[in-house]
Amino acid sequence: MAGPFASASGVRRIIEAAIAAPSVHNTQPWLFHHLKNSVTVYADLRRQLPVADPRGRCLGISCGAALFNMRLAIRMTGHQARVLPLPAPRGAPDLLAVVRAVQGEAPSQEERQLHAMIPRRRTNRFPFDGSPLPVKAVDDLVDAAGREGATLVMLDSRVAREVLGMVAAADRALSRDDAHRRELSRWTGDGTRADGIPRHAFGPRPECAELPLRDFSLGEGGEVARFEGDPQIAALFTRGDGPRDWLAAGQALQRVLLTATAQGVSASLLSQPLDLADQGHGDEPAGTLGYLQMLLRLGYGPPVPAVPRRPLHEVFNTRS
Known part of the structure; x- marks a missing residue:
């Protein structure tokens, strides 16, 4: 064949x-x-x-x-x-x-x-309905990460609140960084380009700041909404923290996201603390589960439209 x-x-x-x-x-x-x-x-x-x-x-x-x-x-x-x-x-x-x-x-x-x-x-930055994920769905997501050599852990409510506090603190620090704001602005737009985050995918700002989602509008977004009160947060770990591990983490993350999609589970990503740590150029010590590579918010959200993609001729057989 x-x-x-x-x-x-x-x-x-x-x-x-x-x-x-x-x-x-x-x-x-x-x-x-x-x-x-x-x-x-x-x-x-x-x-x-x-x-x-x-x-x-x-x-x-x-x-x-x-x-x-x-x-x-x-x-x-x-x-x-x-x-x-x-x-x-x-x-x-x-x-x-x-x-x-x-x-x-x-x-x-x-x-x-x-x-x-x-x-x-899709990446869903809109409010979820707060319904808990069934045990089987959680087990399937954990298994999906494991099959790619990574570890996915669902955080209990107490730990999730602590982690969200860390995300909020990192988000505030990043929002005060002019260079970070300029970089974020470069990758947001009105949807006429083939990359970046278009405005229709920003999602509303949380009404009471209960959920520290990244603000792609840089404080200029008009829509505000109430989000779920007890966000369901998962953490993805790899044993190492080098280029091969990042490539493996991406494969594990995508298997998790596709598994979630198949079960009707929405997801968005929270990486602000990791972004802040990466800027320090310091080696973070490994925990019991290894190195944290991504935080995921999971739940049941509304349908959201796709974001644009670069045309094939820009990414295929173009490198000299």
Whole structure:
């Protein structure tokens, strides 16, 4: 059977799946290059956030999410993805992975379902209804992270409130940083561009500041709403905290997000404390579960529209 990279249409389907992944501020910091039997994944370093993401952690997580989508798209062809991560970081710092395909079994029903969720997954910054996630849904999300070598922990209400307090403090510190505000402003817009966060995806500001969501309107948003009083927060950990770990964290995060989408669970991300820590260039000590890579807010929210995507010709076979 011909491999998934044997035809232009086959490669196109795989890249289109990859670029539907979430990314920090919707920067879409990835590039792909097709050779005869492989696709190489590069970081688009021009899209790294120098203020919020000086280490490239969020960039790596974003590209990891795209890599997971690639793996799923390859599985739909009856092949398995063979991923060589960071094969030459010294000679090519933007080179993240080389992906090849080998013959495999037919995709499972679960894989087909996750693949079908790729175009339906959204980041939801709107109020959730406060209904608790069923135990099975939580178990499935925890299992999804574990299958990618990461650990997902649902926080109890007390710990969640403490963590949200840390998020709020970090958010206040970031909002006072002029360089951070300028960078955030660069990646927000009116929806006419192919990247960044359009205004329709900002979401309203919490009425009583009970939930420290990132304010993409920079204080100029007009809509205010009441959010859920007891947010359900999950934390994603990896054993290490280097470029390979960030790539793995992105793959785990995307499996979690697609699993959530399949169960009707909405999600948004809270990374302000991590952004603040990354700016310090200091090595955070590992906890019992490893290194925190992302905080997720989970629940049941309203339908939200998609955000824009860069056209294929900007990200595919463009790196010289």
